[in-house]
Amino acid sequence: MGFTHSHSEVVPASTARAYQVAAHQRFRIVAHEGAQVCDAAFVGADNHSVTYSSDLSVLFNQLEGTGDIHSLETLYSRPPDTEPMVRVTEDTIGHHFPWAGGMCCSYLYEIRDDEPSHENCADNLLTALNERGLSLEKVPEVFNIGMHVTVEDDQIQYLPPEFGRGDYIELEPQIDLIVGISSCPNDTTIMNESEPKSLEIQFEDPPR
Template sequence: MPGPDSADDRAHDPGRAAPDSSRIVVPPQSGRAFQVARGDLIRIVDPQGQQVADLWAIVTEPALDWLSTAQTRDINERLFPIVGQAFYSAAGQPLLTLVEDASPGPHDMLFPACNPGLYAHVGLPGHPNCHDNFLNALASRGLALPFVPDPVDFFQNSPPQPDGRLEVLASINPPGGYVRLRAECDLTLVVTACSVDFHPTNGDACTEIEVHIERDQPVR
């Protein structure tokens, strides 16, 4: 069900102007960076199903800060937020609120981004990876971080097992499954379409992710 201040709420609020909308396509095994403003709604869509989307959020003003999966787990006292709860920064600032989850889940905040070392370990040196795609996407916006924070892995099916193991299974997200977030401050977001293709994490093949932004105010 949509959370507070959903797109439907906005459409029926005569005191609020209709938001501008924009669409960003993240091709398979790649990443894109873009800016959102406070109040914008961000819908992350898996058009073909079973594709994991990694998300990062960066704050540049008044000081550099970033989405922290550890702080988010700690503040919410959950492995993953439920609708109405926020994703928090390393400094404890709410950055994004989960306002709708139109997927069966599950989602993940325990795994790092896939990286060159992972692919080298399985005999695939030089393979596209979310670690490098994040850094390259961020650089395209003139930004840099001294490290790669752990991402939010939407649609990743890797729930902890009863014996404590972490096992990544094939995503069960259907075609068109999505989540909707609300920006609680001005942010640079990076979304990558997970690159793992040696394991059924992303089903039979890596596919694209779409990001739809409903802007509170038109971009000038």
């Protein structure tokens, strides 16, 4: 007997939500309205110092032959608590930005677009995670889902998304987690096809 659908939630466009997810309770982040970048933060539910490490995740996946700078099979936590945090069980999006760990913030919009008060993932995630009982002053590193990035001539290039309506990534926590999901508010570049959209989160229960 396999996983069964439990319930769905919607993260409205340009906002963030946080959820407590038990170990081995799978969930899907679905681009149900079209291409939409998601910044996902992972924090240990029992130990809030356990958070995602972007550089170690890419390194370990390359050493294991399970991923590269665009796609991962396992997300690892930062030292000194390094361990598998999340496994990717299905992925129809396929092209992500897992190796930097950063997110849009007010200063980015200020220097790039002269819009320092623009909604951003950093502020949204900090609010959403703290509403779940955390006391964070800074947002942990994030996994940038669906962000199409490459490097040319030693410069980071941001490209149009390569996925569309209905595409998803399915994740299975290896430990109990608090998961922050931000539907990226970027409407000044091609990142979200210049139009932020909502995301659907589909939760599944493991076999009993």
